[in-house]
Amino acid sequence: MGHIKGRHTLPQSLVDKAPDNSIFYGDCVAVYTHLDRADFTALIAEYDLGKLVEFRGIEGGIENTNYFVTLDNKGITSEYVLTLFEEFNMDEMPYFVELATWLADRGIPVPYPARDKNGIALKQVKNKPALLQNRFKGHHLTQSELTTEHCAQIGAKLAEFHLAGSDFFLKRNAHRGLYWWRRESLNIQKYLSNEDAALLRDEVQRFDTLFAQYGSSLPQSIIHGDLFHDNVLFNDSGIDAIIDLYNSATAYMIFDLAIVANDWCRDENHQIDHKKEQALLNAYHSTRPFTDIERTAWPQMTQSAAMRFWLSRLIPAFGVEQTSRDSNVMVIKDPDELRAILRYRRAHPSALPA
Helix, strand or coil: CCCCCCCCCCHHHHHHHHHHHHHCCCECCCCCCCCCHHHHHHHHHHCCEEEEEEEECEEECCEEEEEEEEECCCCCCEEEEEEEEECCCCCCCCCHHHHHHHHHHHHCCCCCCCCCCCCCCCCCCHHHHHHHEEECECCCEEEHHHHHHHHHHHHHHHHHHHHHHHHCCCCCCCCHHHHHHHHHHHHHHHHHHHHHHHHHHHHHHHHHHHHHHHHHCCEEEEECCCCHHHHHEEEEEEEECCCCCCCCCCEEEHHHHHHHHHHHHCCCCCCCHHHHHHHHHHHHHHCCCHHHHHHHHHHHHHHHHHHEEEEEHHHHHCCCCCCCCCHHCCCCHHHHHHHHHHHHHHHCHHHCCC
């Protein structure tokens, strides 16, 4: 992997801190909080799951620290994932504990937290909230491996996810939602070209207009909020698991779908593959039919979803400090990919099926 391509120039301080003086996208070990064997031994002793065999940091995390953990219980080996949360405090975590359990109980294949000998799921490790969760055996697919069938599978599964979450008893606002992007779009202006700054301002304004017109009428549920293809695991029969629920919130379902469409259905030129998008949308629609207001809002939602992730990638790309992150292991993803998708969406609006 090389430096970010395009007109953006990364601060030299970021380049110098990256391994081999290059910015990595998926093969950088993003372990912000380091644990040793004694830490794991003490934690596992609180559960009735067996004895520690081994642990290792998981590559490519952006927001949290993750470890694979192998346990042995009377000769039976089991696999778990320990997640330490770098941005959330203990008070924010019960939502995610309850949501994962709720979705898993309703047949949605998501990791859910193990409970210790006292029935407690939420832990605190090195002053960070932590969850020990079951590990799925599926594997990631690369962007180039995604087919129309994969897009149809995630379309149907996302609709099931939304239906399962429609009566979830807790509410949460997205921590990178409307108010966040209004604020951060202003903060990032000084780093951008005049053209990009104007594009970002215009997109924020366009969503504000949409929100004023239809905000109270668009159907909402629990959304995943970050369902890029690397947050889904596949096995030989299809989708094995949907992982990383920590951007979940109560929000517009078609915004969630737009995030998926912009990532799963884009080609190597950062344009939208029409066949893949139609497979995605038709499969979703077959499980949860769209409303007329959603059809009206859809073109702008695809733009807003691209804008939101363009913005969230611009912030670390320009070295803007992020609380609780070790900048020596910060993972940088290319913001220009999402800018290209945004421009494509503005020039080529798509439509939801009738």
